[in-house]
Amino acid sequence: MADSTKTFDRALWFFGAMGAFVAAMALVVAINGGGGSEAAAEVPGEVSNLSYELTEFAILGPQEVRPGPVSFEVHNSGSAIHNLVVETGARTADLNTGEIDLIDVGDLSEGEYVIFCDIPGHREAGMEATLVVSEDAAEVSATGHEDMTPEQANQMMIDSMLAFPAETEGKGNQPLEPVEVKADGTKVFELTAEIIEWEVEPGKFVDAWAYNGQVPGPWIRVDVGDQLEVHFTNLTPMASDIHWHGISTPNNMDGVAPYTQDPVYTGETFVYSFAAERPAIGMYHAHFHSQISVPNGMFGAIIIGDTPIPYGETVSGIEIPEDLEIAHEIPMVLNDAGVIGLSLNGKSFPATEPYVVNEGDWLVYHYYNEGLQVHPMHQHQFPQLVFAKDGIPLDVPFWADTINVAPGERYSVLVHADRVGTWVWHCHILNHVERDTGMFGMVTALIVQE
Numbered sequence: 036m037a038d039s040t041k042t043f044d045r046a047l048w049f050f051g052a053m054g055a056f057v058a059a060m061a062l063v064v065a066i067n068g069g070g071g072s073e074a075a076a077e078v079p080g081e082v083s084n085l086s087y088e089l090t091e092f093a094i095l096g097p098q099e100v101r102p103g104p105v106s107f108e109v110h111n112s113g114s115a116i117h118n119l120v121v122e123t124g125a126r127t128a129d130l131n132t133g134e135i136d137l138i139d140v141g142d143l144s145e146g147e148y149v150i151f152c153d154i155p156g157h158r159e160a161g162m163e164a165t166l167v168v169s170e171d172a173a174e175v176s177a178t179g180h181e182d183m184t185p186e187q188a189n190q191m192m193i194d195s196m197l198a199f200p201a202e203t204e205g206k207g208n209q210p211l212e213p214v215e216v217k218a219d220g221t222k223v224f225e226l227t228a229e230i231i232e233w234e235v236e237p238g239k240f241v242d243a244w245a246y247n248g249q250v251p252g253p254w255i256r257v258d259v260g261d262q263l264e265v266h267f268t269n270l271t272p273m274a275s276d277i278h279w280h281g282i283s284t285p286n287n288m289d290g291v292a293p294y295t296q297d298p299v300y301t302g303e304t305f306v307y308s309f310a311a312e313r314p315a316i317g318m319y320h321a322h323f324h325s326q327i328s329v330p331n332g333m334f335g336a337i338i339i340g341d342t343p344i345p346y347g348e349t350v351s352g353i354e355i356p357e358d359l360e361i362a363h364e365i366p367m368v369l370n371d372a373g374v375i376g377l378s379l380n381g382k383s384f385p386a387t388e389p390y391v392v393n394e395g396d397w398l399v400y401h402y403y404n405e406g407l408q409v410h411p412m413h414q415h416q417f418p419q420l421v422f423a424k425d426g427i428p429l430d431v432p433f434w435a436d437t438i439n440v441a442p443g444e445r446y447s448v449l450v451h452a453d454r455v456g457t458w459v460w461h462c463h464i465l466n467h468v469e470r471d472t473g474m475f476g477m478v479t480a481l482i483v484q485e
């Protein structure tokens with residue numbers, strides 16, 4: 036599906052490019068007025084087509100071009116609406132995620148031209164660049180990139196893939212231990228939100244909004260019947276709260292300021308107190324200003340009770356052993372926006388964590404989508420037995436190799452790693468895993484060893 040979508044996009048782009056070329060030719064003919072021999076001698080310069088990628092919040096693409104007719108192919112690979120405006124007045128339409136526009140920018144003479152996104156706030160946030168038009172610029176190659184031949188593009192892809200796994204600072208999902216267990220058994224946890232420096236991919240540090248210095252925040256795991264007290268201290272510049280997504284709580288603990296509590300202003304602490312009444316595979320995240328703080332990192336996983344594996348059941352002819360032991364239970368938090376961007380557990384490939392397991396291991400993945408888009412999560416080689424949706428055990432579990440995880444959803448799956456090798460595991464929206472400079476984003480690997 037994703038492959039054909041990409042092909043379709045390419046085809047659209049091609050026809051767009053042809054359209055622009057025909058328009059440029061028509062313009063030349065109109066200007067020349069079909070006139071005499073002098074005009075006929077003016078061969079129109081070849082159109083330089085420049086590719087730009089729009090994301091939060093940057094314009095990625097060539098910074099120089101030779102004078103002459105220029106067209107832009109603009110692709111919104113971000114998660115918000117963006118456009119591209121040239122100071123000469125040429126502009127794309129407002130593009131939704133994944134959309135491409137091709138515009139005729141016209142004849143550019145030597146000089147500097149500012150290009151930007153004019154959606155309010157986006158230019159100030161970083162979506163501004165300068166295109167230098169100069170006789171000294173390199174010619175635009177067939178790859179659509181300045182100075183990049185197909186061979187170089189191939190090599191960049193290879194290099195980007197061989198950089199995996201890359202060491203970066205910081206690791207999310209660390210198990211959270213109670214700071215205190217009271218005499219009555221109440222488990223006291225502390226969560227502190229603040230802006231931290233987070234290495235999302237090698238050498239790329241962003242100002243993440245994090246709980247306890249981690250993206251995702253620490254992993255909370257308690258038993259059914261436990262009494263919880265979570266002391267939340269907000270050190271971010273904006274008021275916040277914590278919503279317990281998929282967790283049963285009294286209304287005044289639901290974390291939706293100002294309905295259920297007052298906002299937790301900068302420097303304040305709020306205590307969430309509730310019993311872990313029912314088994315749950317939930318998540319916690321900010322609700323107040325969530326459109327800023329959650330994409331920027333304020334999310335985490337919380338599990339109550341045992342993982343509801345369908346022990347002993349036979350599903351589509353495959354028997355799930357009665358005595359199965361889970362070798363690894365992996366929370367996999369998906370994000371695609373804010374400063375964290377397209378990522379698995381707060382990291383972009385090649386900084387994503389590889390999971391090394393032994394042949395024959397049974398694994399559990401819990402997918403949590405804290406982003407703004409759907410991500411079809413594909414594990415190479417091993418089918419995934421979906422046994423719970425949003426923490427609710429399925430009466431009819433099913434096997435699938437690709438699981439669509441929409442924002443807010445959780446899917447829990449069982450995987451039998453019964454064949455040795457390095458098996459990639461990734462979102463199957465192809466521009467969530469590859470860009471012109473190589474592999475990135477929502478990819479990792481399951482490494483099965485003997």
Ligand SMILES: [Cu+2]
Nearest residue numbers: 410462464467
């Ligand atoms: Cu995706």
